[in-house]
Amino acid sequence: MKTALGNLDFADATTLSEALTLLASEPDRVPLAGCTDVYVGLNFGHIEKKRFVNIWSLSELRGISENADFLRIGALTTYTEMIESPIIAKFLPMMRDCARLIGGCQVQNRGTVGGNIANGSPAGDTLPILAVAEAMIIAQSLSGTRKIPFLSFYAGYRKTVLLPGELIVAIEIPKPPGAQWFRKVGTRAANAISKVVIAGLRGETVRLAFGSVGPTVIRARRTEAVLSSGGTIAQARDALAHDIHPIDDLRSTSRYRMQVAENLLSAFWDSTTPNQS
Amino acid sequence: MLFTLNGKITEVSAPSMKRLLDVLREDCGLTGTKEGCGEGECGACTVLVDGLPINSCLVPFGQVQNADVKTIEGLIGHTDLQKAFVSECGAQCGICTPGMILMAAPLVERAQAEGRIPALAEVQETLAGNLCRCTGYVAIYRAIQTACGAKSEQASVISGENG
Numbered sequence: 001m002k003t004a005l006g007n008l009d010f011a012d013a014t015t016l017s018e019a020l021t022l023l024a025s026e027p028d029r030v031p032l033a034g035c036t037d038v039y040v041g042l043n044f045g046h047i048e049k050k051r052f053v054n055i056w057s058l059s060e061l062r063g064i065s066e067n068a069d070f071l072r073i074g075a076l077t078t079y080t081e082m083i084e085s086p087i088i089a090k091f092l093p094m095m096r097d098c099a100r101l102i103g104g105c106q107v108q109n110r111g112t113v114g115g116n117i118a119n120g121s122p123a124g125d126t127l128p129i130l131a132v133a134e135a136m137i138i139a140q141s142l143s144g145t146r147k148i149p150f151l152s153f154y155a156g157y158r159k160t161v162l163l164p165g166e167l168i169v170a171i172e173i174p175k176p177p178g179a180q181w182f183r184k185v186g187t188r189a190a191n192a193i194s195k196v197v198i199a200g201l202r203g204e205t206v207r208l209a210f211g212s213v214g215p216t217v218i219r220a221r222r223t224e225a226v227l228s229s230g231g232t233i234a235q236a237r238d239a240l241a242h243d244i245h246p247i248d249d250l251r252s253t254s255r256y257r258m259q260v261a262e263n264l265l266s267a268f269w270d271s272t273t274p275n276q277s
Numbered sequence: 278m279l280f281t282l283n284g285k286i287t288e289v290s291a292p293s294m295k296r297l298l299d300v301l302r303e304d305c306g307l308t309g310t311k312e313g314c315g316e317g318e319c320g321a322c323t324v325l326v327d328g329l330p331i332n333s334c335l336v337p338f339g340q341v342q343n344a345d346v347k348t349i350e351g352l353i354g355h356t357d358l359q360k361a362f363v364s365e366c367g368a369q370c371g372i373c374t375p376g377m378i379l380m381a382a383p384l385v386e387r388a389q390a391e392g393r394i395p396a397l398a399e400v401q402e403t404l405a406g407n408l409c410r411c412t413g414y415v416a417i418y419r420a421i422q423t424a425c426g427a428k429s430e431q432a433s434v435i436s437g438e439n440g
C-alpha cells in the first residue's frame with residue numbers, strides 16, 4: 001500500500017550531535033532507524049506524527065562491546081549483527097535465538113534493537129530478554145546522558161518515559177547469571193508476530209518475562225518467587241495466572257495465550273533442569 | 278539525490294520519504310522489483326542495499342543516499358541460479374521470483390565457492406522472509422540446490438526431508 005507522501009517530512013542527521021540538536025529544537029520528530037515498522041505504522045495509524053529524523057547512518061550508534069560486567073549494544077545494531085556477534089553468542093545466546101526468529105533476513109538486516117525498544121510494541125521480541133537481563137537504556141539529549149532501568153522504561157501501551165529530545169543511543173546489559181532460555185510462539189517459526197514470547201533466566205534465582213500478554217512486557221514476579229524458593233512447577237503455573245492477564249485480539253484468544261504461557265513455563269523449567277536426558 | 282543503482286551512479290529527484298520500491302519502479306523504470314504485501318512480510322520487493330537483502334517497501338528513498346542498490350535487473354553472473362529456476366520450474370506466476378533469486382544468490386555464491394550443496398533447512402531459513410503464493414516452494418528449493426550442483430532428483434531430499 002502506498003503511503004500519502006505530501007505531509008511527510010524527512011530530515012537527515014549525519015552525526016549524533018546533529019540528531020540531538022534537531023530533536024531538541026523539533027522534539028515532535030520521530031527518529032528513523034531501520035524503518036521496518038514505519039510505513040506499516042503510518043498506514044495503520046499507529047504513527048500519527050509526520051515528521052522524521054533519519055539516524056540510520058550514525059555509525060557511532062552501532063556495534064557490540066563488553067567489559068568484565070556488561071555488554072553494550074549500540075541502539076542501531078541490527079538483528080543480523082547480533083546473530084553474527086561472538087560476544088552475543090557467548091554471553092547472551094537467548095538474544096541470538098530471538099534475533100534469528102524476527103522477520104526474514106531482509107528485516108533482520110534492517111531492524112535494530114533500539115528501534116524494537118522505542119517502538120514499544122507489547123509483542124516486541126527482544127523486550128522479554130532485556131527485562132530478565134535487567135538492561136539499562138542509555139538515553140542521550142543535548143542536556144546529557146542518563147541511564148534508565150529497562151524495567152521502568154514503559155509507562156503503558158507503546159508509551160515510554162523518554163523525555164522530549166532524548167534518543168536511545170545504547171543498551172547496557174549486565175552479563176546474565178544462569179541458564180538462558182527464549183521461546184516465541186507465533187503462527188509459524190519465522191516471520192510471524194508473537195502470540196506469546198518468553199525469556200527465562202535460571203541461576204541461583206529465577207527470572208521470567210513474557211511479551212504479547214499485556215500492554216507492555218511483564219516480569220512474572222510471583223511465578224519467579226515460587227520457583228526461586230523451591231516451589232513446584234504446578235505451583236508456579238498457578239502463580240502465573242496472577243502475573244499475566246492476556247487479552248483476546250486478532251492474533252489469539254486470552255485462553256489460548258494463558259495455556260501457551262503455562263506450557264512455555266513448564267518447557268523452560270524442563271529444559272533448564274540439569275542432568276536430564 | 279545520488280546513489281549507485283546496478284553499478285551506475287544515478288541521480289534521482291524524488292521525495293525522501295517515498296519508498297525505495299516506488300522510486301525504483303516509477304522513477305527508475307525498473308519494474309522487476311515487485312510489490313506484494315507492502316508490509317515487509319513477503320519479500321517480493323527484495324533488493325540488495327550495500328550487498329544486504331532488504332525489503333524495498335519498508336525503506337525510505339532518503340536512507341539509500343550514497344548507498345549501493347542492486348535490483349534483479351542488475352544481477353549478473355548468476356546464470357546457474359537463473360537457469361536452474363527455469364529447468365526446475367522454480368517460477369510459476371513470477372511475482373515472488375525476483376525476490377527469491379536475489380535472496381538465494383548470495384547463498385548460492387557462498388555454497389559454490391565452498392563446493393557444497395546447502396541443506397534444505399539452510400535454504401528454508403534463507404528464504405524465511407519470502408512467500409510464494411503459488412506455493413511452489415519445493416520447486417524453488419530444488420532450483421537453488423540444483424544451482425549449487427545437486428542433481429535434480431537429489432535436490433530437496435538432501436537433508437532427508439521433503440519440503
